[in-house]
Structures are given as C-alpha cells and as structure tokens.
Amino acid sequence: MPIDKFKTLQSTAVPMPIENVDTDQIIPARFLKAIERKDFDKNLFRDWRYDKNDQPKPDFVLNDSTYSGKILVAGENFGSGSSREHAAWALYDYGFRVIVSSFFADIFKNNALNNGLLPVQISAEFLEKLFIAIQKDPGTLIEVNLETEKIILLANGDNESFEINPYKKECLIKGYDDIDYLLSLKDKIQEFEQNLM
Amino acid sequence: MTPTTLFDKIWDAHVVHQVERGPNVLYIDKHFIHEVTSPVAFLGLDKRNLKVSRPEKTIATPDHNVPTIDQHLPIKDQLSRNQVDQLTKNCEKHNIQLCGLNHPWHGIVHVIGPELGITQPGMTIVCGDSHTSTHGAFGAVAFGIGTSEVEMVLASQCILQPKPKKMRITVDGKLKKGVASKDIILYIISKIGTAGGTGHFIEYAGSAIRELSMEGRMTICNMSIESGARGGLIAPDETTFTYIEGREMAPKGEMWDKKLAYWKTLKSDEGAVFDKEYTFDASDIEPMITFGTNPGMGLKISQPIPDPQNLPPNSRQTFEKSLNYMGFKPGDKMIGKEVDYVFVGSCTNGRIEDLREVANFVKGKKKADNITAWIVPGSRQVEEQARKEGITNILEGAGFQLRQPGCSACLAMNDDKIPAGKYAVSTSNRNFEGRQGPGARTLLASPLVAAAVAIKGKIVDPRENF
Numbered sequence: 221m222p223i224d225k226f227k228t229l230q231s232t233a234v235p236m237p238i239e240n241v242d243t244d245q246i247i248p249a250r251f252l253k254a255i256e257r258k259d260f261d262k263n264l265f266r267d268w269r270y271d272k273n274d275q276p277k278p279d280f281v282l283n284d285s286t287y288s289g290k291i292l293v294a295g296e297n298f299g300s301g302s303s304r305e306h307a308a309w310a311l312y313d314y315g316f317r318v319i320v321s322s323f324f325a326d327i328f329k330n331n332a333l334n335n336g337l338l339p340v341q342i343s344a345e346f347l348e349k350l351f352i353a354i355q356k357d358p359g360t361l362i363e364v365n366l367e368t369e370k371i372i373l374l375a376n377g378d379n380e381s382f383e384i385n386p387y388k389k390e391c392l393i394k395g396y397d398d399i400d401y402l403l404s405l406k407d408k409i410q411e412f413e414q415n416l417m
Numbered sequence: 418m419t420p421t422t423l424f425d426k427i428w429d430a431h432v433v434h435q436v437e438r439g440p441n442v443l444y445i446d447k448h449f450i451h452e453v454t455s456p457v458a459f460l461g462l463d464k465r466n467l468k469v470s471r472p473e474k475t476i477a478t479p480d481h482n483v484p485t486i487d488q489h490l491p492i493k494d495q496l497s498r499n500q501v502d503q504l505t506k507n508c509e510k511h512n513i514q515l516c517g518l519n520h521p522w523h524g525i526v527h528v529i530g531p532e533l534g535i536t537q538p539g540m541t542i543v544c545g546d547s548h549t550s551t552h553g554a555f556g557a558v559a560f561g562i563g564t565s566e567v568e569m570v571l572a573s574q575c576i577l578q579p580k581p582k583k584m585r586i587t588v589d590g591k592l593k594k595g596v597a598s599k600d601i602i603l604y605i606i607s608k609i610g611t612a613g614g615t616g617h618f619i620e621y622a623g624s625a626i627r628e629l630s631m632e633g634r635m636t637i638c639n640m641s642i643e644s645g646a647r648g649g650l651i652a653p654d655e656t657t658f659t660y661i662e663g664r665e666m667a668p669k670g671e672m673w674d675k676k677l678a679y680w681k682t683l684k685s686d687e688g689a690v691f692d693k694e695y696t697f698d699a700s701d702i703e704p705m706i707t708f709g710t711n712p713g714m715g716l717k718i719s720q721p722i723p724d725p726q727n728l729p730p731n732s733r734q735t736f737e738k739s740l741n742y743m744g745f746k747p748g749d750k751m752i753g754k755e756v757d758y759v760f761v762g763s764c765t766n767g768r769i770e771d772l773r774e775v776a777n778f779v780k781g782k783k784k785a786d787n788i789t790a791w792i793v794p795g796s797r798q799v800e801e802q803a804r805k806e807g808i809t810n811i812l813e814g815a816g817f818q819l820r821q822p823g824c825s826a827c828l829a830m831n832d833d834k835i836p837a838g839k840y841a842v843s844t845s846n847r848n849f850e851g852r853q854g855p856g857a858r859t860l861l862a863s864p865l866v867a868a869a870v871a872i873k874g875k876i877v878d879p880r881e882n883f
C-alpha cells in the first residue's frame with residue numbers, strides 16, 4: 221500500500237534521553253497478539269507509560285503534558301533488539317512522524333522507512349543540543365526537511381545535515397512502497413530464477 | 418581475482434538487480450514464517466490481490482505465542498489461538514508447508530530449520546524474526562526482517578536491502594574447561610557493545626570457533642543481532658556437512674555431491690578485506706553472566722558490577738536506570754546472589770546438546786528449594802531425542818519442569834512469565850526490561866551456569882566443586 225508522503229515537517233518534540241531503547245520497550249511482546257494492524261499505539265512504551273494497575277506513570281515523558289509533538293528525540297542506539305515492525309507501527313500510529321537519534325538499529329531503521337516514519341540520524345553533539353533546547357523550552361520548534369536533508373532548530377537556525385538513501389528518500393517524498401517496485405521487476409526475477417542451481 | 422569474503426560471495430550471487438544509488442534486490446532461497454510477524458503481511462497480499470510467488474520456498478511454524486503445556490488441546494488464550502489459526506489458514510490458502518503444533522517437526526523456527534536440513538550453506542535465508550542470524554552457522558546469509566519485508570518476500574521472493582559492511586571476529590586458542598559457546602558470544606558482546614556490530618555482517622573465524630559443534634556455532638550466530646549486527650556466519654566445513662547429511666530436507670544422491678562440491682568453495686579468500694576486524698583470545702574467556710538490561714552488560718561471573726562514574730551523562734543515566742531495574746549496585750559481586758527461576762530453552766540454547774549439558778551436570782542432584790526450573794526443548798525432535806536418551810528422566814528427577822516446545826519464557830508472550838521482581842537465570846538471548854514478563858529480572862548465561870545455579874539456588878561458578 222502506498223505510504224504517506226513526507227517532505228518537510230515543523231513540530232515541537234518529545235525528548236527521551238535514554239540510550240539503547242529496545243523494541244521490547246517500544247512495544248512489549250504480550251501486545252503483539254493481533255492479526256491486523258490496529259491499536260498498537262495504545263501499548264506504545266506500555267511498561268514505561270503505565271504501572272501495574274494500568275495507571276499512567278506521571279514521570280514518564282509521554283504522560284507529561286509539558287512535551288508533545290510529532291518528533292521523538294531519543295538517546296543513542298534506538299530500536300535495538302527484536303525485528304517486530306509493530307514498534308514502528310506503534311510509534312507512527314501514536315502520531316510520531318520522525319525519530320531523531322545519534323544511532324539507530326538496522327532492522328528498526330528499515331521498518332520505520334517502510335512505514336513512512338523518518339529516522340533522522342545526527343551527531344551526538346547536535347542530539348545533545350536538541351535535548352538541551354527542548355528541555356529549556358518545550359515549545360521549541362524543530363524543522364525536519366527531507367528534501368534538503370536538514371534538521372533545523374528554528375529559534376536560532378542551528379542545523380545539521382542528515383543522510384538518507386536516495387531511493388528511500390524518493391519513496392518517502394512520493395509515497396511509493398517497495399512492493400510495487402519489486403512487482404515491476406517480475407521478469408528480471410524470473411530470469412534470475414532460471415539460472416539458479 | 419580480488420580476494421573475496423564469504424559474505425560477499427553469497428550476497429553477490431543473489432543480487433537480482435542493483436537499484437541506482439539505492440538498495441540491492443536480493444533473491445531469497447528460504448523464508449521462514451511464524452504466527453506473530455506474518456498475519457499483517459498476508460493481509461497486505463490480500464489487499465493487493467496477490468498470490469505467494471514461490472510457496473515452496475516458505476515454511477511455517479507457530480512458536481512465539483503457543484502454550485507449552487497441553488499442546489494437544491485447543492489453545493485457551495483466545496488471541497493466541499486466533500493468531501495460530503490465522504497462520505494455518507494463510508498456509509492453506511497459499512499452499513505453504515506448515516509444521517503446526519502437533520506436527521512431529523514442530524518447534525522454534527530457528528531450531529527446526531537446521532534440524533530438518535532446510536538450512537544449507539550458501540543460501541540466503543530470512544524470517545520476520547531477528548534471530549534468523551542463527552542459520553548463519555551453516556555458512557548462509559541469514560537475517561531478520563520486518564513484516565513489510567515478509568510481504569515483499571511472499572510477493573516476489575525478493576527484498577530490497579542495502580548491503581551491509583563486513584566484520585570479522587576471530588577467536589583463537591583453547592577454551593577453558595566449563596566455558597561454552599554462549600560464554601564466547603556474551604564475552605564478545607560485552608567487549609564490542611550492543612551497537613558494535615550495527616551496519617555489519619559478522620564472520621566468526623579462528624580455531625576456537627572451528628572446534629565448536631554445529632549447536633555451539635548456532636548459539637554464537639544466534640546472538641549476532643545482540644551486537645547490533647545484521648547477522649553472523651561461519652564458513653562451512655566437515656562439521657557442517659556431517660550435520661546436514663541425511664536430514665529430511667537435505668539434498669540426496671547426485672544432488673548432494675553437486676551441492677557439497679559447491680559448499681566446499683564457501684570461505685573467505687586469503688587476503689579478503691573486512692571493514693572491521695576484532696581478535697580475541699579464547700583462553701581469556703570465563704563463564705559469563707549479565708547484570709543489566711541489555712546483552713552487552715555482561716561480565717565474567719567472578720567479577721563485580723562496574724562503576725559507571727566515568728561514563729558520559731546520558732550513558733550513566735541509562736546504566737543507573739538499568740541497575741535500578743535489576744536491584745543491583747555498582748561493585749556488587751554476582752557470585753552468591755539469590756535467584757528464583759532458571760529457564761533453559763530458546764533458539765539460543767534449547768537444542769539437544771544444551772539439554773545434555775544440563776542433564777550431565779544435574780544427574781543425581783536436586784534443584785534448590787528456592788528455584789523454579791523450566792526446561793523448554795526447542796522442538797519436538799529435541800523433546801523426543803531427550804526422552805530416548807533418558808535426559809527427560811534425569812531432569813525430572815532433579816526437580817526440573819519439562820515443557821513442550823516453543824519460545825516460552827524467552828519472550829513471555831504465553832503464560833510462561835517470570836513474576837515481577839524475580840530473578841531468572843536464562844539461557845535465552847535478551848535481558849531487556851520486562852522481556853520475560855513485566856518486571857522480570859533476567860540474567861543471561863550458558864546452560865552449564867544455569868544448571869549450577871538451579872542446584873545451588875544462587876549464582877555460582879559452575880567450575881567449583883559440587
């Protein structure tokens with residue numbers, strides 16, 4: 221199915237300066253029992269967000285009304301562990317469109333891109349700058365511009381470039397998905413199969 | 418010809434097309450599916466009105482979300498039953514071979530692939546599960562994928578994938594007594610960190626790796642993902658060929674000879690260049706255990722928990738959060754800490770060799786009173802073999818509970834959960850917060866350490882006199 225198009229986004233951000241956030245935290249295994257993509261956002265960060273009695277934990281950032289926005293700014297090595305795409309679905313359906321970190325786990329990065337969720341990898345220094353800016357002023361606006369591959373702190377113009385594979389960039393900007401592309405290669409694939417041992 | 422790595426040889430032979438300034442279109446030889454990460458992919462196919470392109474190249478088994486008791490009865494948990502039923506329906510509709518719950522080949526996907534001879538050298542193998550890296554032990558390029566990619570493989574037998582970089586990890590020398598392959602990989606991850614392998618495919622080499630059995634090699638490749646790597650592989654050799662020969666789905670007769678000749682060419686050429694190389698000395702490795710909430714937080718069992726004072730602020734905060742969750746303090750000794758549960762199982766250490774190791778150790782002994790010990794075989798075949806060898810009797814005699822095959826407490830999707838706050842020494846691969854149940858505290862270790870802990874009731878060096 222076509223993914224949502226993404227060109228540029230200006231938004232406030234939610235800071236989560238925790239490192240090695242694994243996909244078991246993003247969505248614990250016991251909430252993976254559905255057979256369709258529905259309601260995973262409700263269990264996003266379930267065990268950090270809610271206590272044993274399903275009451276919101278006030279000290280967790282998603283329960284803190286000070287912070288909101290479509291950008292999640294997270295500590296190094298975000299999305300490690302399980303390959304569950306449910307993690308990307310949960311983040312996307314919750315309303316995030318961009319995840320910023322100084323480092324992403326490989327499978328998570330692919331899963332995010334395949335769902336129109338943009339992983340923006342920046343330097344540890346710029347990440348630190350973002351954390352400080354957001355914590356000082358939760359209304360801080362950040363622009364993520366996919367076309368120019370730049371992330372900008374709008375208040376002072378501080379910015380950094382990020383990299384994205386040109387093919388994936390085009391998919392996101394145009395809203396294409398990989399299956400359409402693979403199906404268009406049918407003849408090539410068949411030819412390849414004929415030469416298999 | 419320029420010397421080439423094993424990884425390049427296999428990968429390049431499967432590139433159907435190179436997208437300009439983009440990923441490779443990679444042909445997939447074998448695709449495993451399970452009940453949790455496949456249903457949305459099949460829904461996607463339905464929405465586009467597509468059939469599975471090569472159903473004979475996909476094989477299915479329900480493992481993540483199945484009960485491990487009374488598997489002959491209908492599954493009680495309705496959501497789990499739904500998922501398993503959906504897998505059955507999808508397989509029927511698309512003509513995919515299914516090793517269902519009561520099938521003699523049922524088991525954890527990464528245990529049954531090798532044991533049935535499906536996993537073979539030189540193949541590209543994927544599954545919607547990060548521990549697909551296990552199959553790399555046979556000299557295959559095997560890695561985990563997401564559900565969108567599962568849909569790609571079902572639809573076209575290909576995926577779009579950027580080519581990873583290459584890393585070689587060489588472990589030379591002799592392992593000390595009581596040190597197992599699980600200790601090697603926990604040691605490696607404690608050295609290179611949980612992101613040390615990110616963006617790379619690892620080749621494991623060196624005399625200590627060569628000497629491992631196939632089971633031992635699988636344990637190592639299995640946990641490649643815990644270093645962030647896309648996967649890990651080991652060049653096939655006589656150990657590999659002997660393991661495969663004669664298995665149900667292994668090539669036979671003339672085909673075997675032809676394949677074998679090809680498999681023998683599968684190794685990195687002398688002088689092949691890797692993007693990154695590490696070398697470790699096998700004799701430096703001791704029995705390992707983890708103390709934190711990621712697999713990189715491991716140490717030699719005799720060492721104290723390190724002090725995070727010198728870490729940068731965010732890392733220190735993460736480290737402290739982790740210790741806080743575990744109920745430990747910097748400087749704490751691991752030896753002597755009380756444990757509540759022992760879990761032997763999973764695609765890391767739920768094979769027959771692992772059960773033998775545990776049985777060998779606990780024979781004639783009794784588990785400590787404070788310990789609940791679960792043994793969950795990785796497959797039906799492992800379960801059967803254990804029964805035949807008398808392992809089942811030994812384990813039950815020592816007070817272990819034997820369950821039926823499945824992922825079980827490795828990810829605690831079913832009822833096999835470690836209660837909040839309790840400590841579990843586990844032979845699985847992840848000690849993330851809540852991985853084995855909300856609030857559960859996991860300590861990763863080898864089957865031998867797990868066996869020793871079960872007997873003593875607390876953390877103990879298995880090389881001590883018992």
Ligand code: SF4
Nearest residue numbers: 548763764824827828
């Ligand atoms: S045993 Fe654990 S790691 Fe292995 S496939 Fe099952 S859940 Fe994943």
